[in-house]
Amino acid sequence: MTTQRETRVTAYCVVLAAGAAALGAALGLRGPLPAVAPLLALAMLHVFAENQITDLTADFGSSAGVMLCTAAMVVFRADESLLGVLLVGAAGGLYLPHLLHWEWRKILFNCANFSIAAVSGAAVFWAITGSGHASPGRLLLAALPTALVYSIVNVVLVSAVVALSTGQPIRELILVGGREYLVYYPFALLGVFLGLLYLDYDVALVPLFLVPIIVARQAFSSYLALKRSHEATVRILVGALEAKDPYTAGHAERVAEYAQYIGLELGIPASRLERLRLAALMHDVGKLVVPNHLLNKPGKLTAEEFDIVRKHEDVSVEILTRIDFLAPVAPSATSEAAQFSPIADDRGQPVEPHIVAVADAYDAMTSTRSYRRALSQEIAFAELRKNSGRQFHPRVVDALISSLRRRGAVHGAGHELYVHHVSAPRGQTGSAGLGDLLGADAEEPTVRS
């Protein structure tokens, strides 16, 4: 962050916090003071919830906040103490890592953001329900516009600070952030229940309320940790297996990265992206059973050798099929499934094999092999475009090219991470690879890796 941006962010946080403090002071002077017991209970719960949940997703973290703020709106409704709601909201900004590292701007911003959003929500909630008796159904209905107002205030304030610190347009940030706030509604409804439970049974039932949320959080945390560990393990194992051949070292990792770019560009949902990444990482695992001297043979393969090399696809498919999660995309490892056919595309065939095929071919072209030096990125793009609609899926080719262009990523000749000391030929027909791209003497008409 540049100094100018940093100054703006600091000013924004300070002004916002001053505004929230002034609002709190005005409410304290004008309105009734909140009862201490529910204030402490709900504020502590908010601190606890934010500290427990923040390491998950933004959705989970924020939803806990709206739940406890709505509970405060229900609890403090009878005496109309907006200050109580504001203080419960502000407590959500006390995030332990920020306190420990004394990130004061973040603390100020979060406290102010939560408290202003909570007071705005409470104004709507109380306007609808009044301070007298209201049926649970009415309270639940009122929670919906309350959640809407809370989320609007929240998303605008958060987008503003992100825009100031990154320079991104605030309108775009609001549009992106706004989509994630649907999760607020059920949690606002739960907040009504928490408030009613508190009013009816005091603090006794609150632990019961928290148990499933904490359990869900811990199980989800374990899931995220195991997911990260599993992916890292697969990366290391596949990487170690590839490392025996310096020409293919890092290939699977790069193919997984390009596949991820394409998937994001095509708007593939997160759960399928995860599957795609792993499938791409393991798509060539069958090659490990092929002797190195065949994979790197600088010249034509005999028919027998060619059969052995092609067998690796069957091995890859068998291995991927044994993993339930990857079984649906196991055909990614075969050249047949990756071959584009407009008819199959019309039938809604999975796009994953095409993504892996394009990512695989692109990496093969832009890497040095024993039989051929790396091609330039432009030649690789041209080759993909030439075969687009025939061998490769056109949408997938476009997605890769536009994604790489937008990221400014350059690969291929002169841009390889690993410098090969073995002098590979500049262009030659490669039996198991892509040497056939440059010369007119190409024996295999298709791009293979």
Add this chain to the structure above:
Amino acid sequence: MKAVLLLVALGGIGAAVTEAANPGTGATAIVLMAGAVALGELVVMRPPHREPLPLAYAFMLVLIRAASPADALLAILVAELIVLPLRSGPWTERAIRSGEHSLSGIAALVVYHAVLGVDGLSPTPRVLTALGLAGITTILVHECFAFARVRRIPPLGGADLALVASGMLMAIGFRGVEAHQSVGLWSVVLFSIPLSAAWYSFERLAIISRTSEQTIEALSLVPEMAGLATPGHASRVAALSVTVGESLGMRRRDLEDLRAAALLHHLGHLCLDAEEVRDRPVEPFEVSDKGAEILRQTDLANAGDLLATDDAHVGSQILRVVSAYDDLMARGNSVEAAIDALYSGPGFVYDPRVLEALERVVTSSLVAASLVPAG
């Protein structure tokens, strides 16, 4: 998914018919709760190292609180009957499962009304205690049946707490205590949200755990497919190593490491520098040490330690003995001959405790196999 939709449709029709026949009697809510119990039987939480827990147990608590004992009993039994054809697996197994879950619900019903009848407590704590104990009872009865099947005490924990706590809140929200407010079916719908979040999290955890296990199993096949080990060697060594480890009292966590090490103990062979080993035989220690080096870079570091040739851990000893045993068996030796060959090797090669355990395990499995009628 079809089964879930079918149940939702059936529940809706049942509730509509009941409301038309007995308007305003509360029977509709009981029909809907019976539908929720049936639905909850199809949605199960799968915490690690446990038998699955149906969400139905939470909805049973609502029925127990909301309906008379006879109605609650009837609703539970009807729900379990309705769900019978929608379960998967052989019919006997489905019937056993429905029977077990019905008994869990009935036990909870008995406990709830027994506690409710106790004098000396004011109504609110009495209802809360009764619901809490009823919830715990469903879990305990469920686990007793599970114990009878797997002979292992399950690690009770978060999933049980989430089920019982959500069920209690739904039940209290559905029908308040004393003058406290009740919000009827809304409480069931809304308290299902955190419960569903817990279910979803356990579901993701179960899927990734399975994927992780299957990935290791699948990678264990690569050396076999490359002709570096006999087909099925890794999985046989893994299964027998775990059995031997169990007989030596190894802990669950150590057994998991042992299994992973056994499955991947030939993987190092594929990672050796191809040029370096091109024209010479590969030594076993090179394979082990390379495998250990790689696994130590991952979260399977403990499994990597077991592969290292200088490791004196009992798991490491088990792996060596069992792998050698499987090699001997693959060469056509009988069990006795293979065991004798292992005993007759130099004393410092194989740990005698492990050899004895292996002999016990394979001999008892032979005895067990001989008791199974042929054909």
